[in-house]
Amino acid sequence: MSLNPQHLDKKAVFFIIGPSGSGKTTMAKFLAEKLDYDYIEGDDLHPKANVEKMSSGHPLNDEDRWGWLYNCGGACALQLDDPKVKGLVMTCSALKVAYRDVLRESLKHRPGSVHFLYLMASKEVLVERTKARKNHYMKADMVDSQLRDMQAPKEDEKDAYTINIENSPEVSQKIAYDLVEKIMKDKDEDIKHKY
Ligand SMILES: Nc1ncnc2c1ncn2[C@@H]1O[C@H](COP(=O)(O)OP(=O)(O)OP(=O)(O)O)[C@@H](O)[C@H]1O
Numbered sequence: 001m002s003l004n005p006q007h008l009d010k011k012a013v014f015f016i017i018g019p020s021g022s023g024k025t026t027m028a029k030f031l032a033e034k035l036d037y038d039y040i041e042g043d044d045l046h047p048k049a050n051v052e053k054m055s056s057g058h059p060l061n062d063e064d065r066w067g068w069l070y071n072c073g074g075a076c077a078l079q080l081d082d083p084k085v086k087g088l089v090m091t092c093s094a095l096k097v098a099y100r101d102v103l104r105e106s107l108k109h110r111p112g113s114v115h116f117l118y119l120m121a122s123k124e125v126l127v128e129r130t131k132a133r134k135n136h137y138m139k140a141d142m143v144d145s146q147l148r149d150m151q152a153p154k155e156d157e158k159d160a161y162t163i164n165i166e167n168s169p170e171v172s173q174k175i176a177y178d179l180v181e182k183i184m185k186d187k188d189e190d191i192k193h194k195y
């Protein structure tokens, strides 16, 4: 699998979104490496208070998240301005439409197209994956609250795509990479928004 260099002269940002445990970090690292894009871990930009709140088993609310979302958008904007940066892959749960709008707004005057890949999985799969993960502040009992806030992208979010992430990492990664390739080739008319 390799992307024709002629499609990479367009800068792009891919936000890997979805609830805790869906596999955002795993997918973002894979895509960044394949595309030779920079990778930004959105969780690293949470203020300490947010991490403490989640670690103590309390879900974040909108007020907790706005500043963090502007941090995420700002970090991308800064990096996109660097001529050496070809593109970015960023993990950011971006559970709600309004959160994705903050990211869009932050980047609207920056070079590069913005895309969202939503990693969709059932509650059972998310619980299984968060339980299997050791030493992480986000525990399996937070999955319910993540899913309560999750607003899956609908057809009107033309820059957002849904990927079923219940497959093995290898299968999910192939699906995601094929999708990215289609997006970068600008053949949006061929792209179905559910994979
Ligand atoms: N496609 C997959 N199939 C099976 N397991 C997976 C898959 N993708 C990721 N995992 C595993 O699930 C767990 C959660 O993955 P990961 O940390 O990438 O999710 P995340 O969405 O970034 O989580 P968080 O937002 O809570 O940090 C990890 O143990 C990872 O190895």
Ligand SMILES: O=C(O)[C@H](O)[C@@H](O)[C@H](O)[C@H](O)CO
Pocket (backbone or CB within 6 Å): 018, 019, 020, 021, 043, 046, 060, 065, 092, 093, 094, 095, 138, 146
């Ligand atoms: O919006 C949120 O509630 C948060 O971003 C969470 O999604 C966590 O940061 C992530 O899941 C870490 O495990």
